[in-house]
Amino acid sequence: MHIVVHKAKCQGHARCWAQAPNIFKLDDEGYVLLGDINVAQGDELLASRAVRSCPESALEIDRT
Ligand code: F3S
DSSP: OEEEEOGGGOOOOOHHHHHOTTTOOBOTTSOBOSSOEEOOTTOHHHHHHHHHHOTTOOEEEEOO
16 A cells, blocks of 8 residues: 655644654645655554545545
8 A cells, every 4th residue: 555645735733643643744844745656554543544644635546
């Protein structure tokens, strides 16, 4: 599973990072860094929670 980051939607709420700091990396201004994020096996539930926590819907799970 991986997570697609819609950078243009991210407003720097950092809730994703608060849920899963090992998965989501923020830049110096608190915006989630660009690019898809590969989620390790065993971290899927945590990652899903973090994706749902974003109030801007900037994160999307891609299970393909
Ligand atoms: Fe951005 Fe949403 Fe995380 S606004 S920093 S992707 S909680």
